Amino acid sequence: MEKVLVTGCAGYIGSVLMRLLLNKGYKVKGIDNLQFGGESLLGIYNNPNFEFLYGDIRDNQILDKVLKNVDHVVHLAAIVGDPACATEPDKAREVNWKASNNLFKMAKESDVDRFVFASTCSNYGKMDAGENNFVSEESPLRPVSLYAELKVKFEKYILASEKSDDLTPVSLRFATVYGLSSRPRFDLTVNDFTRQLQSGRELVIYGEQFWRPYCHVFDISRAILMTLQADKKIVAHQVFGVGSTAENYQKKMIVDELLEYFPAAKIKYVKKEEDPRDYRVDFSHIKNELGFKVTHTVPDGIREVKEVLDQGLISEPFSKKYRNV
Numbered sequence: 001m002e003k004v005l006v007t008g009c010a011g012y013i014g015s016v017l018m019r020l021l022l023n024k025g026y027k028v029k030g031i032d033n034l035q036f037g038g039e040s041l042l043g044i045y046n047n048p049n050f051e052f053l054y055g056d057i058r059d060n061q062i063l064d065k066v067l068k069n070v071d072h073v074v075h076l077a078a079i080v081g082d083p084a085c086a087t088e089p090d091k092a093r094e095v096n097w098k099a100s101n102n103l104f105k106m107a108k109e110s111d112v113d114r115f116v117f118a119s120t121c122s123n124y125g126k127m128d129a130g131e132n133n134f135v136s137e138e139s140p141l142r143p144v145s146l147y148a149e150l151k152v153k154f155e156k157y158i159l160a161s162e163k164s165d166d167l168t169p170v171s172l173r174f175a176t177v178y179g180l181s182s183r184p185r186f187d188l189t190v191n192d193f194t195r196q197l198q199s200g201r202e203l204v205i206y207g208e209q210f211w212r213p214y215c216h217v218f219d220i221s222r223a224i225l226m227t228l229q230a231d232k233k234i235v236a237h238q239v240f241g242v243g244s245t246a247e248n249y250q251k252k253m254i255v256d257e258l259l260e261y262f263p264a265a266k267i268k269y270v271k272k273e274e275d276p277r278d279y280r281v282d283f284s285h286i287k288n289e290l291g292f293k294v295t296h297t298v299p300d301g302i303r304e305v306k307e308v309l310d311q312g313l314i315s316e317p318f319s320k321k322y323r324n325v
Helices: 012-024 058-064 083-089 090-109 148-161 189-198 215-230 251-261 284-290 299-311
Strands: 003-007 027-032 049-054 072-075 113-118 166-174 176-178 203-206 211-214 236-241 248-250 267-269
Touching: 003 012, 012 072, 012 215, 027 058, 049 058, 058 090, 058 267, 058 284, 072 215, 083 090, 083 148, 090 113, 090 148, 113 215, 148 166, 148 215, 148 236, 166 215, 176 189, 176 215, 176 299, 189 203, 189 211, 189 215, 189 251, 211 215, 211 299, 215 236, 215 284, 236 284, 248 251, 251 267, 251 299
Parallel strands: 003 027, 003 072, 027 049, 072 113, 113 166, 166 236, 176 211, 203 267
Antiparallel strands: 211 248
């Protein structure tokens, strides 16, 4: 039975991925500093194939311990998002670059087979002007925030590492994530917009014309699993965008979907001519090479978040604990 180490295991993606891996028959070791709490792990804590270690990836002694007898590493731990990195830039550099760099080196020394890195489509920044333009894995990277700069830097570092049969690095550029997780987040576009309208508040939209790709947190986790299961020759030193080409949306398009569920919603549009991030992504590479297809769409995410809030399963959706900043 293969063992997978997941850094940031209690987080928004990590807590979903852990359950998926366990259900697929993996042994799973997770490490997290529990900055946002550990309640997301309570449902799997007693699973005999799950082992949790509290700690920070900046601690070499902790890393030495968690890397023992591990076949694969999924590296999710990071200061996530533009606002969080802008708020704590020094910490972002320590975690997203220095500690990640060290983790990769120690993984190589520990005979880890695969190293899957959680990157981001924010790396693209702003696509070239043109009605039919899409970016892809071959497009130039134009990071416009510290968060994206550090993701690009580490991605380039692991992909430029020496090719061998020992360690297989792969980078996954996630679309903007949405949907329910055991560690809910409401500072993400689809989840936030749904929360705002479900509460009866007016939704203020800045720059409704700008593009982003979106992908459900469960599908993000599925893509990670497929990367672990794929032939090493296909994924070694490769970059895969994670999402669906059909799931690129302008903010106005998301609002149109929301109005199907909230027809009386109050929407205010604020004109914004410039946005440093504006891109549509072609996700053909992961579809063609790994056979990846999404199982959820943005309307599915809107519906599930609305239903959970309607039923009171999350009693205080505006609590700070559901944000990364």
